[in-house]
Amino acid sequence: NILSFYTHIFSAFFIASQAVAVFVIHLTKKKIRLGPYFVSLLVAGIICALWLPIFLQQQAYIASLGGFPTLEKLTISNLYLLFYPFYKFALMTDVSATLQHFPFIFLLFPLLSAVFLYGCFLLLNDRHLGSIYLLCLFFFPFLFLGLLGFLTPLYSFRYFSYLYPFYLLIMARGFFVIKNTSLRYGLLILTVAIWLSTILYYYTI
Secondary structure, X not given: OHHHHHHHHHHXXXXXXXXXXXXXXXXXXXXXXXXXXHHHHHHHHHHHHHHHHHXXXXXXXXXXXXXXXXXXXXXXXXXXXXXXXXXXXXXXXXXHHHHHHOHHHXXXXXXXXXXXXXXXXXXXXXXXXXXXXXXXXXHHHHHHHHHHOOOOOOOOHHHOHHHHHHHHHHHHHHHOOOOOHHHHHHHHHHHHHHHHHHHHHHHOO
């Protein structure tokens, strides 16, 4: 069930993101042969969409449980939830677990967020097709689920976890242009050490 769940999420949002990204790039940057590309995405989407009944069952079950703040519908009063997946990307722990066991690592969130945003800025500034494509693939799913989140409880970190490799790539772009070597590697070592500690924590509970 877990495999089918993530397979369907991948098809529903990531494939759609690829289609939109390629179409936007086709219009603005470089002419691309859209026919073969969209046919391959359509075939992949049809195959993966066979898991749709399981996905709908799981989504309804999770939404009925309660206790998951990021599965609430988005409203003006809880727009801060838009940033929760980025918090999870940076620290990998729930807020409650962080507050209870290692509140000091909260300091890492604004640091890594700054590095990530700097990486986004550098990729945009590159004006390279691959850089723009990477950013589109990462941010379009947030746009899609952000809009759907006002209608149904879909905006949750679990729906974005497959984007984590792209988050790391973008953050790495920001990391390795920090000119101060001591600062760059100090922050990198601190990040890896905290991530390892949180992983060990989850393996011991």
